[in-house]
Structures are given as C-alpha cells and as structure tokens.
Amino acid sequence: MVAGRNTPIPSLHLEPRLFIMCVGVLMRALCSCCPTPCECPSPCECPARDNSTLCRRRFLSIVPSDLPTFSQILDLSHNYIRAVPSNAFTHLKYLQELDLSYNQLSRVEPGLFSSLPALRVLLLHHNELKLLPPGIFLGMPALSWLDVRRNQLVILLDQTFQGLRELKHLETGENPLLFVSPGAFLTLPQLQRLGLEDTKLNGVPSSALAALPRLSELRLGGISSSVLRDLSFPDLPLLRVLELDSWPSLGLLEPHSLSGLNLSSFSVTHGNLTTIPEEALKAQIYLRTLDLSYNPISELPARGFGTLRRLEELRLSSGRLHYVPSGAFYGLGRLRTLDLSDNPLTWLAEDALPSPLGGLETLLLSNTMLSCDCRLCWLLHRRLRFGGKSPVCAAPDSLRGMVIPDDPEKLCPDLFTCQPPRIVNPGPRELTVREGDVLTISCHSLGVPQPSIQWVLPQSPPLEDTTVRRVTILPDDALQFHPVQAEDSGAYLCTASNVVGNDSTWVHLEVVPYNGSNVPSSVMAVNGRLLVVITAGGILPFISSVTLCFIFMFLWSRGRGNIKHTAHIDYVPRGNRASTDTEDNKFTMKLL
Known part of the structure; x- marks a missing residue:
C-alpha cells in the first residue's frame, strides 16, 4: 500500500531513560577504539x-x-x-x-x-x-x-x-x-x-x-686532516652544494679533490687556507656561489678565478688581504656580489674588479680602513652599493675616521687627492763612525698615499724589508747596522715613492777601522775586570783542592790512635870495619 500525500507518518517515541542508555552505549563503543579520542x-x-x-x-x-x-x-x-x-x-x-x-x-x-x-x-x-x-x-x-x-x-x-x-x-x-x-x-x-x-x-x-x-x-x-685528497667525492653526479665549513686544519685542496663534481655552490670557511685553491676550482665551470671567508688568505693571484665565468657571488671576508691587485677578479662578468669585509684592506687596484660593463652591484667593505686618496676615486665612480657598514678612511690624517658614502659627489677630486713624496728631516748627510758601533740612519717622508721607502746599498742590490746579515730595515723605515764594519763605508740611497712620484736622498758613511789605540777606556776596563775574574777562577779551585787534601790527611791520622814520631832502626854496615857495639849500629829517623 502506497501512502498518500496526506497519510500520517508514524512517529517513534523513546522513553528518556532508554534514550540516555543508548547514547552511553554508543560513546562506550567509540572509546573502546581509542584510549581517549x-x-x-x-x-x-x-x-x-x-x-x-x-x-x-x-x-x-x-x-x-x-x-x-x-x-x-x-x-x-x-x-x-x-x-x-x-x-x-x-x-x-x-x-x-x-x-x-x-x-x-x-x-x-x-x-x-x-x-x-x-x-x-x-x-x-x-x-x-x-x-x-x-x-x-x-x-x-x-x-x-x-x-x-x-x-x-x-x-x-x-x-x-x-x-x-x-x-x-x-x-x-x-x-x-x-x-x-x-x-x-x-x-x-x-x-x-x-x-x-x-x-x-x-x-x-x-x-x-x-x-x-x-x-x-x-x-x-x-x-x-689538513688536506682534501684527490677524488674525495666519487660517484656523486647530482651533488650541487658542497659546504666544507668549520674545518680548522684544512690548508690544502689537492688539484683533483673536486673531480667528478658539477657544483653550483661551494664553501670552505673557518679553515686554514692561505691561498686561493686555483687548481681545484678550475674545473668547476658551473659554480655560481663561492665562499672562502674566515681563512688566513693574504694574497689574491691575478686571474685566479678566470675559469669561473658563471660566478655570481664571491665571499672573501675575514681574511688577511691588505690590497687587491690588478686582474684579481678577471673574467667574472656575471658577478653580482663581492664580499671583502673584515680584511685589513688599504686599497684596490683600478682594474681589480670586473669590467664596468659587468653586473657587479654590491661590494661589501664592512669594517675596512681604506686609504682615502685619488686611487679610490675610480671605485666611487662605479656607483656600487657598499651594503652593510660603509668603509672608513684610515689615511690621510685629515680624513681619518670619515665614513665613505656611496655617492662620490664632493669627494673626488676635492677631498680624495694625491700628493707626491717629500723626504723630511733628512738629518746629517755625512756620517763618520767607529767600527763596532751600532748605527741607525733614518729616512722619513710625507705624501698621499703614504710613500714606500727603499734603501739602496753601495754596489749592492736594493735592500728589502728583511734582515740581510747585520743590516736591517726597522718598522719605521730606518736603516740599522748592528754593528758597523769597515766594509760598510760608502754612499746609501733612500728612495720614497708612491703612485704620483718619488723623492730621494743620499747618505755618505765613513767607518774608522778598529785598532788598539782606538779602543775606548771603558772597553779596557771591562777587559781588565774580565782578566781578574778568569785568573781567580783558576787559582781558587787549586787552593781549595790542596787544602781539602790536607784536612782529610789530618783527620785520618787522628783516627789511627797514638802516633810515634820517631823510629829506631838497626842496621849492619858493609865491610869488615863493622863495629861490634850494637848501639853504634842504630840510627833514629823522624817520622812526618
């Protein structure tokens, strides 16, 4: 029978107590599946x-x-x-x-x-x-x-x-x-x-x-290990990012240490690299990011990154770079970011950076102290963003501590100028000294940038900042003889030079040869005292040893008890004239 439109639908009526019991059973069933759902x-x-x-x-x-x-x-x-x-x-x-x-x-x-x-x-x-x-x-x-x-x-x-x-x-x-x-x-x-x-x-x-x-x-x-050996990463064809960070003893990457890899990012930080690993990096032509920060790198070779033509980011912060030479970043036409922060930099060569037509946008020079002179004008005209902290002027004295802005206006050539060297306070140019003395010849110069000093010895090659036998260039560029010898006589040339010129001065040295009449009284007094000390050092041990021997003999003899100081000895004389009287055949001998 089909119910009509008006046919009433029968309703289901549950007692309240029965309904509560059903809900409780249902909840208990759910909780049996989960400890506490x-x-x-x-x-x-x-x-x-x-x-x-x-x-x-x-x-x-x-x-x-x-x-x-x-x-x-x-x-x-x-x-x-x-x-x-x-x-x-x-x-x-x-x-x-x-x-x-x-x-x-x-x-x-x-x-x-x-x-x-x-x-x-x-x-x-x-x-x-x-x-x-x-x-x-x-x-x-x-x-x-x-x-x-x-x-x-x-x-x-x-x-x-x-x-x-x-x-x-x-x-x-x-x-x-x-x-x-x-x-x-x-x-x-x-x-x-x-x-x-x-x-x-x-x-x-x-x-x-x-x-x-x-x-x-x-x-x-x-x-x-201090060396990254050849073929250290075999059978890794998909490796793209390699980070060798916090490897304090790593000082050398062998030429084929990265062979078989096609890296896009490579870093060696907090290590002991002193130079750029050119040979190891040569084959990484797809490299885009290179980080060599926190290594004691003190020098950049010319064209050392020449094969990394896809490089976009290069970081060399916290090293020991004092300057950036010409051609240091040759071939890096796609470089966007260069980080040289926290290096003891003083200047960058004009052709050190990639061509101005390249894409370099940010040059990080935080915590660097540059020489603010005409050599820096080319860098400011590139209109690069320094990013982070701007570099600060370390020289000349008139600009020391000035923060270098990105905008070169009113800096070049009004403030950032260069001056040729000028030797000041030359002192006596004719010197006469005695052989054996300690001699220091000074040579001070002024100029912007700070001139470098070079000494030329008579009939000798230029003297560099190293110790050559007895002759030394001190940190203040003074020439020291320790001591002077007769062959040091001659003319000495001091040359001061920088990017805009040079200046020089001569010093003529005459050394009086050593002889007895020229020996100072102080030296003779010292030699006399030395002779007394040597003589006393020889005699005193001898006297001490003899005295010690007599003391031991005395103590030994006292330990033997009663000592006879004389001895009576009987003897028989030779020949027939011997006396029969026994008293005549005796003599007494003193004992010592």
Missing part, C-alpha cells in the same frame, strides 16, 4: 584544527600514557624525558610528525618506532644518544626527514638507517663521530641532503658517501 593529556594542549598534541616545555619526565589516537603532530620537546617505553606510540597510527628533541634520551628502545606507518618527520636532536643500533628505525616506511644532531654518537654502523628508503633529509652533524662505516648509508637510495658538520672524523668518508647516488647537498666539517 576526545580528551587531551592534562599538561598538554590539543588544537583540534590540525589534530596536534603539544606538550612542549611541560616539565615532563615521562611520556603521557593517554595521548589522543588521532594525533598527527606530537611535540614532546624541551622536557626531561630520559626513556620512552617501546609501546608508547603503538596506537598512533596517524602520526606524521614526532618531536623528541631537547630531552635527556640516552637510548632508543627496540621497536619504539615500529608502528608508525604514516610518520614523515622524526626529530631526536639535542639528546644524549650514544648509539643507533642497526634496524632501530624499522617500521617507518614513509619517513622523509630524520634529525639526530647534537647527541653523543661516535660511530654510524652498517644498516643503521635500514628501512628508510624514502628518507630525503638526514642530519647527523654536531656529534663526536670518529667513524662512519662504509655501509652506513646503503639503504638510503632517495637521500638528497646530508649534514655531517662539526664531527671528529679523520677524513672524508668517501666509501660511505658513494652509496648515495641522489645526494645533492652535503655539509661536512670538523675533520682533523
């Missing part, structure tokens, strides 16, 4: 919008037992958790991110992560883990990010990361790692980013790295 652990927060359970900084010492089943994000960081039971997370089937960082974990229980099929991010950094047993990460097939930095790991064993075939980002740095087993990364075919910085390894773990064919970024540091 709608409740949040008392010390935590559980925002419903993203199914997260936030227990950060709650002074927890254990993991709460009533974690919501449907949690997708669980944050237990910055607590005091020392251990986690193996069944603490077994009911969290939907968990995607687990943060246990900044706790006091010293070990991971076997099977702790075996029931987290949806987990993608696991953070265990800043704990006290000493060992990661092989297979400890089994049960997380979807994991893509693992961070175990800042623990106490000393070794990575074979199969440590077994089962993490989807892992793309691994952080293991800042651990006292001494050894990485060749098979440590064998089961990570998808790994793209690896951090191994601030370790204690003896060298690059080349064998272990060769198992990562998709690796594109590698950070490596803290290694004790």
Whole structure:
C-alpha cells in the first residue's frame, strides 16, 4: 500500500531513560577504539584544527600514557624525558610528525618506532644518544626527514638507517663521530641532503658517501686532516652544494679533490687556507656561489678565478688581504656580489674588479680602513652599493675616521687627492763612525698615499724589508747596522715613492777601522775586570783542592790512635870495619 500525500507518518517515541542508555552505549563503543579520542593529556594542549598534541616545555619526565589516537603532530620537546617505553606510540597510527628533541634520551628502545606507518618527520636532536643500533628505525616506511644532531654518537654502523628508503633529509652533524662505516648509508637510495658538520672524523668518508647516488647537498666539517685528497667525492653526479665549513686544519685542496663534481655552490670557511685553491676550482665551470671567508688568505693571484665565468657571488671576508691587485677578479662578468669585509684592506687596484660593463652591484667593505686618496676615486665612480657598514678612511690624517658614502659627489677630486713624496728631516748627510758601533740612519717622508721607502746599498742590490746579515730595515723605515764594519763605508740611497712620484736622498758613511789605540777606556776596563775574574777562577779551585787534601790527611791520622814520631832502626854496615857495639849500629829517623 502506497501512502498518500496526506497519510500520517508514524512517529517513534523513546522513553528518556532508554534514550540516555543508548547514547552511553554508543560513546562506550567509540572509546573502546581509542584510549581517549576526545580528551587531551592534562599538561598538554590539543588544537583540534590540525589534530596536534603539544606538550612542549611541560616539565615532563615521562611520556603521557593517554595521548589522543588521532594525533598527527606530537611535540614532546624541551622536557626531561630520559626513556620512552617501546609501546608508547603503538596506537598512533596517524602520526606524521614526532618531536623528541631537547630531552635527556640516552637510548632508543627496540621497536619504539615500529608502528608508525604514516610518520614523515622524526626529530631526536639535542639528546644524549650514544648509539643507533642497526634496524632501530624499522617500521617507518614513509619517513622523509630524520634529525639526530647534537647527541653523543661516535660511530654510524652498517644498516643503521635500514628501512628508510624514502628518507630525503638526514642530519647527523654536531656529534663526536670518529667513524662512519662504509655501509652506513646503503639503504638510503632517495637521500638528497646530508649534514655531517662539526664531527671528529679523520677524513672524508668517501666509501660511505658513494652509496648515495641522489645526494645533492652535503655539509661536512670538523675533520682533523689538513688536506682534501684527490677524488674525495666519487660517484656523486647530482651533488650541487658542497659546504666544507668549520674545518680548522684544512690548508690544502689537492688539484683533483673536486673531480667528478658539477657544483653550483661551494664553501670552505673557518679553515686554514692561505691561498686561493686555483687548481681545484678550475674545473668547476658551473659554480655560481663561492665562499672562502674566515681563512688566513693574504694574497689574491691575478686571474685566479678566470675559469669561473658563471660566478655570481664571491665571499672573501675575514681574511688577511691588505690590497687587491690588478686582474684579481678577471673574467667574472656575471658577478653580482663581492664580499671583502673584515680584511685589513688599504686599497684596490683600478682594474681589480670586473669590467664596468659587468653586473657587479654590491661590494661589501664592512669594517675596512681604506686609504682615502685619488686611487679610490675610480671605485666611487662605479656607483656600487657598499651594503652593510660603509668603509672608513684610515689615511690621510685629515680624513681619518670619515665614513665613505656611496655617492662620490664632493669627494673626488676635492677631498680624495694625491700628493707626491717629500723626504723630511733628512738629518746629517755625512756620517763618520767607529767600527763596532751600532748605527741607525733614518729616512722619513710625507705624501698621499703614504710613500714606500727603499734603501739602496753601495754596489749592492736594493735592500728589502728583511734582515740581510747585520743590516736591517726597522718598522719605521730606518736603516740599522748592528754593528758597523769597515766594509760598510760608502754612499746609501733612500728612495720614497708612491703612485704620483718619488723623492730621494743620499747618505755618505765613513767607518774608522778598529785598532788598539782606538779602543775606548771603558772597553779596557771591562777587559781588565774580565782578566781578574778568569785568573781567580783558576787559582781558587787549586787552593781549595790542596787544602781539602790536607784536612782529610789530618783527620785520618787522628783516627789511627797514638802516633810515634820517631823510629829506631838497626842496621849492619858493609865491610869488615863493622863495629861490634850494637848501639853504634842504630840510627833514629823522624817520622812526618
């Protein structure tokens, strides 16, 4: 029978007590599937919008037992958790991110992560883990990010990361790692980013790295070796970013140390490089970013970066560069940023930077003290942005401390000028001294920029700022003889020069040869005292030894008891005239 339009629909009437009982049964059934599906652990927060359970900084010492089943994000960081039971997370089937960082974990229980099929991010950094047993990460097939930095790991064993075939980002740095087993990364075919910085390894773990064919970024540091050996990174065709930072002893990159790589970014910072590794960099023609900051690099070779024609950013800050020579950055037509900050720079050669037609936009010169003279005008006319802190004038004295602005107006040529050298206070030009004296000849000059001093000895090549036998150039450019000898007689030329000219002066030296009549009385007095000391030094030991012998003889004789001072000796005289009287055949001998 089909009900008509006006046919009444029968209604269902339930008693109130029966309705409440049905709702209670339904809620109990739901709770049987989840320990607390709608409740949040008392010390935590559980925002419903993203199914997260936030227990950060709650002074927890254990993991709460009533974690919501449907949690997708669980944050237990910055607590005091020392251990986690193996069944603490077994009911969290939907968990995607687990943060246990900044706790006091010293070990991971076997099977702790075996029931987290949806987990993608696991953070265990800043704990006290000493060992990661092989297979400890089994049960997380979807994991893509693992961070175990800042623990106490000393070794990575074979199969440590077994089962993490989807892992793309691994952080293991800042651990006292001494050894990485060749098979440590064998089961990570998808790994793209690896951090191994601030370790204690003896060298690059080349064998272990060769198992990562998709690796594109590698950070490596803290290694004790001073040399980066040839072929250190084999079988890494996709590696594009290589950072060798905080490697204090690294002083040499062998010519083929980067062979087989096509890098776009390369950095060696906080190392011990004293020169640009030209040979190692020569083949990196696709390099776009190069950072060699915080190395004691004191000199830039001409055209040292000539093959890096795609380079866009070059950083050489915190080195020991005193000047930038001509052609230092030749060929870098695409360079956009050049960082020379925190170097003891005084000037840059006019043709040191790439051609003005290039793309250089920012020149960082923070904390540099430049010589503000005409040599700097060309740089100001390039209208580059200094960025950060602008450089400051170190010379001349009238401009010392002035901040150099980007705008060159009213600076060149009104303030930034050059003056030719002028030797001042030349002193006596004719000198007569005795052989054996210590002599210092000064040569002071003024000019902008500060002139350089060069001395020319008679019938000798120019004397540089080094010690040549007894003759030395002091820090104030004075010429010192220590001591003067007869062959030093002659004419000495002092030359002061800078970019706009030079000045010179002659000094004629006459040395009076040494002889007895010229020996000063003070020297004779010193020799007389020396003779007395030597004589006394020879006589006194002799007298002391003789006296000591007599003392020992006296003591020995006194220890023998009564001593006879005379002895009566009988004797028989030769011949027939011998007397029969025995008294006549005796004599008395004194004993000493």
